[in-house]
Amino acid sequence: MPDFLSPGEYFRQMKSRPRKQFGQHFLAQPATALRIVQSAELSDADAVVEIGPGLGALTRFILPRVKKLHLIELDKKIVEYLRERTAAENVFIHQQDALSVDFGNLAGTSEKRLVVLGNLPYHISSPLMFHLLENFPAVGRAVFMVQKEVGGRFAAVPGTKDYGVLTVLLGIYSRVRTLFTVGPGQFYPPPRVDSVVLRIDFAEEHPRGPDFDFLRKLVSKAFQQRRKTLGNSLAGVFHLSSAALMEAFERASIDPKRRPETLSPNEFLALAALIRSYAANDSR
Numbered sequence: 001m002p003d004f005l006s007p008g009e010y011f012r013q014m015k016s017r018p019r020k021q022f023g024q025h026f027l028a029q030p031a032t033a034l035r036i037v038q039s040a041e042l043s044d045a046d047a048v049v050e051i052g053p054g055l056g057a058l059t060r061f062i063l064p065r066v067k068k069l070h071l072i073e074l075d076k077k078i079v080e081y082l083r084e085r086t087a088a089e090n091v092f093i094h095q096q097d098a099l100s101v102d103f104g105n106l107a108g109t110s111e112k113r114l115v116v117l118g119n120l121p122y123h124i125s126s127p128l129m130f131h132l133l134e135n136f137p138a139v140g141r142a143v144f145m146v147q148k149e150v151g152g153r154f155a156a157v158p159g160t161k162d163y164g165v166l167t168v169l170l171g172i173y174s175r176v177r178t179l180f181t182v183g184p185g186q187f188y189p190p191p192r193v194d195s196v197v198l199r200i201d202f203a204e205e206h207p208r209g210p211d212f213d214f215l216r217k218l219v220s221k222a223f224q225q226r227r228k229t230l231g232n233s234l235a236g237v238f239h240l241s242s243a244a245l246m247e248a249f250e251r252a253s254i255d256p257k258r259r260p261e262t263l264s265p266n267e268f269l270a271l272a273a274l275i276r277s278y279a280a281n282d283s284r
Contacts, residue, residue, distance in 0.1 A: 003085060004055060004056035004057075004059070004060045004085055005055060006028060006055075006188075007026040007028050007055055007188035008028070008188060010055050010081070011188075014077070016077075018188070018189060019075065022074060022075055022121060023121035023122055023123050023124075024054070024075075024121070025119075025187040025188070025189060025190070025191045026054050026055055026057065026119075026187060026188045027054075027057040027058075027119050027145070027182075027186060027187055028057070028186060028187060028188045029186040030057070032182055032186055033057040033058050033060075033061060034061050035180070035197075036058060036117065036119075036143055036145060036197055037058055037061040037062055037065070037117065037143075038061075039143045039179055039197065039199055040115055040117055040141065040143040040199070042062065042065040042066055042115060043065070043066075044065065044066060044067055045067055045112060046065075046066045046067060046068075046112065046115050047066070047067060047068040047069075047070070047106070047107070047110060047112065047114055047115070048062055048066045048068070048069050048070070048114070048115045048116070048117060049069075049070045049072060049101070049103065049106060049114050049115070049116045049117075050062060050069065050070070050071050050072065050116075050117050050118055051072050051098045051116065051117070051118030051120060051128065051144075052072065052073060052074075052098065052118050052119060052120060052121055053071045053072075053073055053078075053082060053118075054073070054078060054119065055078065055081065056082065056085060056086075057119065058117055058118070058119065059071065059082070059086065062117065063086065063088070063091070066090070066115075067090060068090050068092070069086075069090060069091045069092070070092045070093075070094060070106055071086065071091065071092070071093045071094065072094050072096060072098050072101055073093065073094070073095060074095065074096065074097055074098075076095060079093055079095045098118075098124060098128055098131075099124060099127055099128060099131050101131075102135070103116075103132070103135035103138040103139055104135055104138040106138070107138040107139075112140070113137060113138060113139055113140030113141075113202075114138055114139045114140060115139075115140060115141055115142070115143075116132070116139050116141075116142040116143075116144075117142065117143050117144070118144055118145070119144075119145045119195075120144050120145065120146050122146065122147045122150065122191070122193075125144070125146040125147065125150045126150060126153075126166055129154065129166055129170065130166065130169075130216075132200075133169055133170070133173055133212055133216075134212060136173055136202060136203075136206065136212065137202065137203075137204075137205070137206060139202055140201075140202055141199065141200060141201045141202060142199070142200045142202075143179075143197065143198070143199050143200075144197070144198050144200070145182060145195050145196070145197045145198075146195065146196060146198065147191075147193050147194075147195060147196075148181065148193060148194040148195055148196045149193065151178060151195075151196035151198050152196075153166060153167060154166065154167065154170055154176050154198060154200075155167075155176045155177070155178050155198065158261060158262055158263065158264050159261060159262055160261070161261075163261045164223055164261075165216070165219050165220050165223050167265075168219050168263075168265050168268050169212075169215060169216060169219060169265075170200065170265075171264070171265030171266075172207050172215065172265045172266075172268065172269050173202060173203055173207065173212075174200050174201055174202045174203060175200070175201045176198060176199075176200050177198065177199045177200075177201075178196055178197075178198055179196075179197045179198060179199055180196070180197050181194055181195070181196050181197075182194065182195040182196070182197065183195075207269055208273075209269050209270075209272060209273035209276075210272045210273060210276045214272065214276055215268070215269070215272050217238075218234070218237060218238075218268075218271075218272045218275060219260075219268055219272075221233060221234060221237050222234060222260040222263075222268075223260045223261075226259065226260060226261060227259070228259070229256060229257045229258065229259060230249070230254070230256050230257075230258055230259065230260060230263070231245070231246070231249065231256030231257060233260065234275070237275065238275065238276075238279040239279065240275060240278055240279050244278040244279075244281075245275070245278070247278065248271060248274040248275045248277075248278050249271070251274050252267070252270045252271045252274055254267055254270075254271055
């Protein structure tokens with residue numbers, strides 16, 4: 001197993017500190033890192049993408065388990081450190097922002113979908129989820145550690161204040177499970193918040209209905225003013241006439257006076273499919 005340094009050892013040797021602009025909080029508890037990796041249920045046939053490997057807390061446990069490992073790291077000095085400790089034919093290090101990664105390209109022509117893991121910098125957690133959804137179906141499953149408050153939004157249920165656009169889209173394309181909580185004391189330096197580990201299992205096939213861009217636009221419009229009813233929020237959406245919109249609501253068996261946070265992901269999907277159909281007819 002590669003000789004990875006603890007965060008304390010690394011920064012003492014480098015005579016430096018974690019970089020605030022990258023949101024660096026390094027997991028310093030090996031037992032927790034192992035538990036995260038085990039939660040992904042990796043096999044030796046898997047191709048894995050690790051987002052923000054940092055000093056290798058997860059990497060050291062992923063390496064012996066998989067066929068191919070892509071490491072996505074933005075910090076140039078840490079990239080150099082990783083190159084020294086992961087010199088193997090099955091490891092590929094990419095110095096880039098995770099939000100610019102083409103997961104479809106990393107998956108290549110393999111029939112086996114990618115597994116993505118990471119202790120995510122808090123500021124990219126939500127944008128990365130949207131990016132993964134845009135790259136569906138290249139990713140089969142993911143295990144992430146995120147800020148507890150953010151994780152609550154990913155796994156929220158209808159009717160709660162945390163339920164929103166990303167919750168709905170994740171609910172359409174995947175199943176999100178909260179696995180366990182990680183306290184600030186397990187990081188170097190400690191963040192001011194608790195973290196939570198989530199597992200996301202993506203659907204085997206694209207849901208029957210509109211494409212992701214259409215769904216995102218419609219759901220975002222619905223939640224733009226949460227206190228409005230759906231009928232008012234979606235008025236004029238995709239240049240749809242009022243009569244056609246009301247007919248879409250009726251066919252979906254959804255009361256237009258309901259508010260967006262009361263609809264399940266499947267109800268949003270059904271409504272979106274009908275609205276797309278009526279919008280296509282109206283534009284002819």
